[in-house]
Amino acid sequence: MLGGFPNPGKRTATNLQEAAMPELPEVEITRRGLLPDLAGRRIDAVVARHASLRYPLPRALGRLLAGRSLRGIDRRGKYLLFRFDHGTLIVHLGMSGSLRLVPAAEPAGRHDHLDIVFGRRALRLRDPRRFGAVLWVEDDASAHPLIAPLGIEPLSCAFDGAWLHAATRGRATPVKLFLMDSHAIVGIGNIYASESLFRAGIHPRTPAGRLSRARCQRLAEAVKATLEAALAAGGSSLRDFIHSDGGSGWFQQQHFVYGREGEACRVCGARLRQLRLGQRSTFYCPRCQR
DNA sequence: CTGGTCACCTGGAAGC
DNA sequence: TGCTTCCAGGTGACCA
Numbered sequence A: 001m002l003g004g005f006p007n008p009g010k011r012t013a014t015n016l017q018e019a020a021m022p023e024l025p026e027v028e029i030t031r032r033g034l035l036p037d038l039a040g041r042r043i044d045a046v047v048a049r050h051a052s053l054r055y056p057l058p059r060a061l062g063r064l065l066a067g068r069s070l071r072g073i074d075r076r077g078k079y080l081l082f083r084f085d086h087g088t089l090i091v092h093l094g095m096s097g098s099l100r101l102v103p104a105a106e107p108a109g110r111h112d113h114l115d116i117v118f119g120r121r122a123l124r125l126r127d128p129r130r131f132g133a134v135l136w137v138e139d140d141a142s143a144h145p146l147i148a149p150l151g152i153e154p155l156s157c158a159f160d161g162a163w164l165h166a167a168t169r170g171r172a173t174p175v176k177l178f179l180m181d182s183h184a185i186v187g188i189g190n191i192y193a194s195e196s197l198f199r200a201g202i203h204p205r206t207p208a209g210r211l212s213r214a215r216c217q218r219l220a221e222a223v224k225a226t227l228e229a230a231l232a233a234g235g236s237s238l239r240d241f242i243h244s245d246g247g248s249g250w251f252q253q254q255h256f257v258y259g260r261e262g263e264a265c266r267v268c269g270a271r272l273r274q275l276r277l278g279q280r281s282t283f284y285c286p287r288c289q290r
Numbered sequence B: 001c002t003g004g005t006c007a008c009c010t011g012g013a014a015g016c
Numbered sequence C: 001t002g003c004t005t006c007c008a009g010g011t012g013a014c015c016a
Helices: A024-038 A061-065 A161-168 A175-180 A190-200 A213-236 A238-243
Strands: A045-048 A072-076 A079-084 A087-092 A098-103 A112-118 A121-126 A133-137 A273-277 A280-284
Touching (some): A024 A072, A024 A098, A024 A238, A061 A133, A098 A238, A161 A213, A190 A280
Antiparallel strands (some): A045 A112, A079 A087, A112 A121, A273 A280
16 A cells, blocks of 8 residues: 555455545534543644645644644534634545545655644544635634534434425425535435435435325434444444544444346345436435335 | 536456 | 556635
């Protein structure tokens, strides 16, 4: 393998199936894992090794953060909000990003773009595909142009069947694409969209606006159950994840349909199928999902 | 406003 | 063996 980049080991299955992307549960797990170690801690230095990810990194990040104490970490959708007295550092992990606590002296790998040093340890941002983002806002982060248009939090009480029913009226778009539209609902990526629709027994191509009230109810519950199952799976390995060297990737999870095209449905045994919606692979069971 | 498509970036796998 | 092509993914930008 390339220097410094951990070898994920021999894997026979496709990485499609194994490499879970940071969706809402992974981001929330990261937040919960970092909080107890970092809240209240003072930053000593910042090391930026790459000038930009999706956007240019804030300039003079070291001068901005050194000597400041981290007040807390919030999450909005898939954005992590690191709170300081004088502003908020917004971090998005894109599709390949991770944040881990490492010894500050540990040599950085090829894709370790940013270190925020707290004493002997560093919060290290690794993002091989550089789809992630690091932004700084002095004023209200919720008003930031990337944050303000975000949709409802799927784990909030406000997200339920009634909300989903109302929000989808008049929408012809396939329900899977609606689930993935961050301006409608945040945090549901390609994997959990397929998984949630399977749990709800709804075909991914169903026009969102045609879903009955009852099916919206079922889908809202399925989304919550899917995300909560992932959170539970991640929670059990949370400390290992945050403090490991990154070799193991995101926590493993058993999917019902994602990445399993051609295999047998775990519920009915039918051959699972794959189709493309919005340029994205979509997996479903032709018998369980109508 | 809605819906559809593209670009960004990289590593790994598949194809030739 | 080595090159080329394709694909994965989140999301903003841009089009009709």
